[in-house]
Every structure is written in structure tokens, then in C-alpha cells.
Amino acid sequence: MSPAAIDQAPSEHPQSDISRSAVGSFAEGDAHQVYDSAGVDRSLIRWMLSLTPSERLQHVQGTIDLVRDVRPVPNGNR
Amino acid sequence: MAIASIIQTLVAHDVEFIVVGGMAAVLQGAPVHTIDLDIVYALTESNIRQLALALTELGAVFRDDPRRIVPNRTHLQSRGHKLLQTTAGPLDVLATIESNTTFEDLLPDCAWLEVDGARFRVLSLPRLIVVKEQLNRAKDQAMLVLLRATLDEVQKRRP
Numbered sequence: 001m002s003p004a005a006i007d008q009a010p011s012e013h014p015q016s017d018i019s020r021s022a023v024g025s026f027a028e029g030d031a032h033q034v035y036d037s038a039g040v041d042r043s044l045i046r047w048m049l050s051l052t053p054s055e056r057l058q059h060v061q062g063t064i065d066l067v068r069d070v071r072p073v074p075n076g077n078r
Numbered sequence: 079m080a081i082a083s084i085i086q087t088l089v090a091h092d093v094e095f096i097v098v099g100g101m102a103a104v105l106q107g108a109p110v111h112t113i114d115l116d117i118v119y120a121l122t123e124s125n126i127r128q129l130a131l132a133l134t135e136l137g138a139v140f141r142d143d144p145r146r147i148v149p150n151r152t153h154l155q156s157r158g159h160k161l162l163q164t165t166a167g168p169l170d171v172l173a174t175i176e177s178n179t180t181f182e183d184l185l186p187d188c189a190w191l192e193v194d195g196a197r198f199r200v201l202s203l204p205r206l207i208v209v210k211e212q213l214n215r216a217k218d219q220a221m222l223v224l225l226r227a228t229l230d231e232v233q234k235r236r237p
Binding site: 036038041042046053064067 | 080101106107109111112113192224226227228231232235
């Protein structure tokens, strides 16, 4: 499956499809399989590797900022 | 950007340091989340002086200590871990990692990265994996799986 197809159809890669024969490995010929045998989403790694170190840092910083800024909504305002 | 500004401040003060831990993993493409920056620094007098200046600029104090103690050169000369809070976020300043591995010991296993014009060392993915393999904690085992997968993807990209 091409990377583009992976982006379009993430639900087609359930973890139950994972081969458990060897931790962290793929079956031969599955270079673009999303989950490896350890359950790691390789598409996330490939996306991270497509970024520069600055962009990776921005992504982490964005998550930190979100967690820092998020506030609970009082019951009456839902 | 807070994490980048810590790195830039260290670089601007010519501090000799290596980024280790989760942020080193993130910077090299591992999909892990961490909120602090861990560095190992050279224990030379000149570097400790530069590090102290950088920490002053960052407003560093010992984390989880209500006395808000500012790390001084004596603290930085010690081999213990200094877990600090800066105005730009948490910063763990480590004299050694593993049993007694120093900055100089780690130098052969470093890569250079650049963020917003600041160049600095990070501990390589293979060496990060070795560090995590020696730590038998659940959180390290979880990260190990991601580090190994990332190294595998990096190696696939090499010509």
C-alpha cells in the first residue's frame, strides 16, 4: 500500500492484523505496513522522519502548549 | 518556542552539552512525547561557568523545592542529576548518565542537529537504545520499542 493510501484509509490497519512472530519486525514484502509486530505505528515514524528537527520540536511544543492551556469546561457551560 | 529557546540559550553561551532522553528521540524522528529537556554537560570548570550563566538567563531553580534554590557552580560540579525548572520549561541537567558515563564518554555516539540556527549535539538513536536497554523500567521499555522501530525506518532510508 502506498503512503498516500495509508493516509486516506487509516482504519484499514487494525492492530489485530499484526503478525506476532517477531517483535518490531514486518513480514517480508510489507515495507509500508502501518503497524509492526510490536504494535508500533510506522506511519507516524515515517511522518516524523519527513520533518526537520525544528518541525519535530514544533510538533512536541504544540502538544505541550495544548496540554498547558487546556481547561475543563464547567458543567453548566457544556 | 520554549524548548528551542532553552537550546538556543545554551548554545549562545557556548555550553558543551548533549541532548539525551526523550527529546533526543523526538529530534531524531521517534514518535514519543516528552515535556522536559535532558542534557549531559561537560564537567570542566569553563563549561560549568558557561552553564551557570545560561541557567541564570533561563531563570532556573530546582524543581519541586519550595525554596526556589538557584543552581550554583558547586551544584553543577556534583555528579548528581539537577532537575530544574526554567522560565522556558523543565530542564534536567545531568553530569552523568547510566552508572557513570560522562559527556566525554558519549561524544563518539553523538549526532549534530540544528534548530533555528542553533547547532547542538544529540545522543544517537543506537546509543539511546543502549541506554534504555540498561534501564529496566516500564517507561524505558515502552520507549525502546519506538526507538528500535525508528532506527529501523532510518536505516531503510539510507542509500
